[in-house]
Amino acid sequence: MRLTRFKAAAAAVLLTAGLAACGDAGNDGDSGADVDVQDNAAEEFDTGTRMRELAESGTIKIGVKFDQPGIGFKGATDDMPVGFDPEMGKILAADLGIAPEDITWVETISANREPFLQSGEVDLVIASYSITDERRAVVGQAGPYYVTGQQLLVRSDSDIASLEDVAGTEVCSVTGSTSLENIEAEGATPRGFDTYSECVDQVLNGTVDAMTTDGAILLGYAAEHPDELKVVVDPFSEERYGVGYSLDHPEMCEWIVETIEEAEDDGAWADAFEATLGKSGVETPEPPTADACPAA
Numbered sequence: 438m439r440l441t442r443f444k445a446a447a448a449a450v451l452l453t454a455g456l457a458a459c460g461d462a463g464n465d466g467d468s469g470a471d472v473d474v475q476d477n478a479a480e481e482f483d484t485g486t487r488m489r490e491l492a493e494s495g496t497i498k499i500g501v502k503f504d505q506p507g508i509g510f511k512g513a514t515d516d517m518p519v520g521f522d523p524e525m526g527k528i529l530a531a532d533l534g535i536a537p538e539d540i541t542w543v544e545t546i547s548a549n550r551e552p553f554l555q556s557g558e559v560d561l562v563i564a565s566y567s568i569t570d571e572r573r574a575v576v577g578q579a580g581p582y583y584v585t586g587q588q589l590l591v592r593s594d595s596d597i598a599s600l601e602d603v604a605g606t607e608v609c610s611v612t613g614s615t616s617l618e619n620i621e622a623e624g625a626t627p628r629g630f631d632t633y634s635e636c637v638d639q640v641l642n643g644t645v646d647a648m649t650t651d652g653a654i655l656l657g658y659a660a661e662h663p664d665e666l667k668v669v670v671d672p673f674s675e676e677r678y679g680v681g682y683s684l685d686h687p688e689m690c691e692w693i694v695e696t697i698e699e700a701e702d703d704g705a706w707a708d709a710f711e712a713t714l715g716k717s718g719v720e721t722p723e724p725p726t727a728d729a730c731p732a733a
């Protein structure tokens with residue numbers, strides 16, 4: 438799927454309206470969509486592949502965000518994170534014969550996604566992780582499985598209404614994100630934090646003028662504070678979310694792409710969207726076409 442600027446903006450407005458109405462972006466404590474866990478999965482994979490090892494071990498470590506409603510969220514007392522990214526993780530694990538309760542969920546923040554993959558701290562990163570050439574130079578990124586675009590979150594009484602208005606203002610985002618680099622290029626003074634939840638607090642208490650990141654993330658926060666916050670401006674970047682894996686295991690790319698394509702074909706991808714971001718009432722988008730994997 439490639440949204441035109443108009444369609445993306447219309448989707449954002451719809452999503453904002455829906456989220457504001459429901460106040461819920463897949464963050465109500467339920468465990469998301471059901472997945473079909475494969476029987477005898479290990480036999481499906483060649484000996485020596487990382488998929489075979491993981492299937493035989495019966496567990497997998499997946500890095501997701503814990504503070505992004507609708508995308509990846511885990512409250513202090515929740516057993517499992519919820520959101521569209523954990524749903525993708527459940528689909529991939531199920532193909533290896535691993536049930537959701539056997540997944541080890543690890544919190545990743547934007548700045549530690551590459552190091553966690555390189556060190557083996559996690560097997561996969563599924564964490565609003567935009568595909569970029571710089572990242573693909575040091576880790577694998579299969580996909581995209583979802584496409585969104587950067588927008589702004591401001592207080593309801595803010596005068597910021599267009600991208601031009603950010604010049605000379607202070608705008609926060611997260612260190613290690615594509616968003617922080619992009620907003621600096623627009624003439625704003627960037628303020629980097631470790632997490633988006635810290636950044637949104639700065640907007641709420643007036644320390645900064647706006648927060649910027651992917652629209653899908655901002656809408657989840659706007660839904661949590663519908664009277665105080667709003668999402669503004671048309672998406673001004675294309676963020677193509679990929680599944681991160683280690684370059685030590687290049688064979689994982691084809692497996693990730695094929696498993697997600699199967700989920701797109703059999704309805705599991707749509708079920709995952711509807712159980713999370715789609716709870717706002719936004720129409721389920723057409724899934725994007727994944728890039729070809731590099732030769733393994």
Ligand code: GLU
Nearest residue numbers: 547565566567614615676
């Ligand atoms: N998708 C962007 C990125 O990967 C921003 C969101 C995030 O930081 O997770 O940098």
